[in-house]
Amino acid sequence: MADKIKFALALLLVAAGVAAFYLLSETAMVLRVLxxxxxxxxxxxxxxxxxxGRQFAEFSADSVAEAKKVVWPSRKETIQTTGIVFAFVVVMALFLWLADKTLEWGLYDLILGWKRS
Structure with missing residues (x-):
């Protein structure tokens, strides 16, 4: 029960800070933000x-420890992977354009006979 009261007090303090922002509308912006x-x-x-709050602090510390264990890719690996992704996007765009034009030609020119001038 005490944690709920503390948490409600914390929310009230945040709300008071936001309310002060609007109540101090005639003062300098720096004071309102402060x-x-x-x-x-x-x-x-x-x-x-x-x-x-303690559980969140523990979770945050564990998250930082796990992030330090990650083996991040080198600059060379990152550039190579990015290049592969861009190449795939270009190839896929060309394939989809070719498929679209083929279907357009087949449907409009051959089946419907709508020749464009």
Whole structure:
């Protein structure tokens, strides 16, 4: 129950920051943006101390650790793969254009007899 109250308080702090943005419409934009940032940071700080907040922090740390384990392709491999994809796209575009023109010729010229001038 305490986590729900903390989470509700965090949402209220974020909402207060957004409300301050609109209530301070006569002041400088920097102050209005700082009010939103302060509300979000305060809400995040309160949410951090809830059980879902701790689980999110643990999940984030695990995600960063997994991302560090990934073997990313080298620049050469990336350029080669990109070249293969572009070549495939060009070949597929030519094939589809040829198929379209063949069907157009067969349907309009041969079957319907609509010769274009």
């Amino acid at each position: 009010a939103v940032v302060a509300g979000v940071l305060a809400g995040g700080a309160v949410a951090w101390f809830t059980e879902p």
